[in-house]
Amino acid sequence: MERNITQQLTPATVDFDKPGKQIGVFHVPLSSHDDAWGVIPVPVAVIKNGEGPTVILEGGNHGDEYEGPITLGELIRGLDPAEVSGRLIFIPAINQPAVVAGRRVSPIDGLNLNRTFPGDPLGTTTQQIAAFVNDVLFPMGDVFVDLHSGGSSLDIIPSAVIEPGKTxxxxxxxxxxxxxxxxxxTVVIDNRGDPRTATASAALAGMTAIGTEMAGAGTVSIDALALCRRGVRNVLAHVGVLPGETVVAPEAPSRLYELTGKAHLIAEDDGVFEPIHKLGTEVRAGELAGRIHFLTQPGRTPIEMHYRADGIVYGRRQPGRVRPGNCCLVVASPYERKPA
Structure with missing residues (x-):
């Protein structure tokens, strides 16, 4: 029932079962002051050829994260259907209102798309977008690749992200x-157990699901974009949609980490955060992590903050200005891979 409602309310201009390459949109209804029967055109593309798995590739879940949408746009334009064995479904700017605004959340309803899954076909704009992905696209898919970066508020070590599997x-x-x-x-991230993310919903739907964090700081990282370009192709070759000979081997094996319950260092004061260590630095619990300074109160001693976990500095808040509740630092701890 949900799938039928979603398809009716958010129709697509592409045929997901048609061989070849198609580029179109799906329409999310938006009845606003200046357009009573308007829609938001969200881009979608399909490349289908022969037999093989269906891979859904998402970028622009947050509108201020750019490496993913750039990479997917290049693949949409550059891939010849003859190279593909199976089906690729691209949603390169899935949170279209946020992408246009260059913001993490939608300027229409203020919601974070990556905290609204499985969505609601009768809900707000962001909830309707999530419902289209969850109700219409996920039932078609075998593999889901969700390309993120740190956005405007975080700088993160370029990395692949493991979504915890349900089995x-x-x-x-x-x-x-x-x-x-x-x-x-490569980091195991469960977003503090939040089931409302795109990858968590994809895993719940039975798909192989991974993500990325490609730097951030509100800009396009040259190195992270290069990694994203070859990494996505590597995954597509790994699952058999692109030829295996296209794989670009990494210079060294990936180091495995996870975000534990003590990974995040949260500000409890209003001021300016001074970090002590660069990204990638090995740190230990209890070690000085940074200070919060009070610039308009020069007589006030800065507040010291200390790490809560052993590991490496994985992410750091990009704006220096912080307020209570802001995440200042993220530590990734070594992860021991368990036998299958």
């Missing part, structure tokens, strides 16, 4: 796909 077999498939990406660092 040991699915988890192993997720690990193998993420390692195939070929990033120098």
């Amino acid at each position: 040991p077999e699915q988890h192993e498939a997720n690990v193998n796909a993420a390692l195939a990406f070929g990033a120098p660092v």
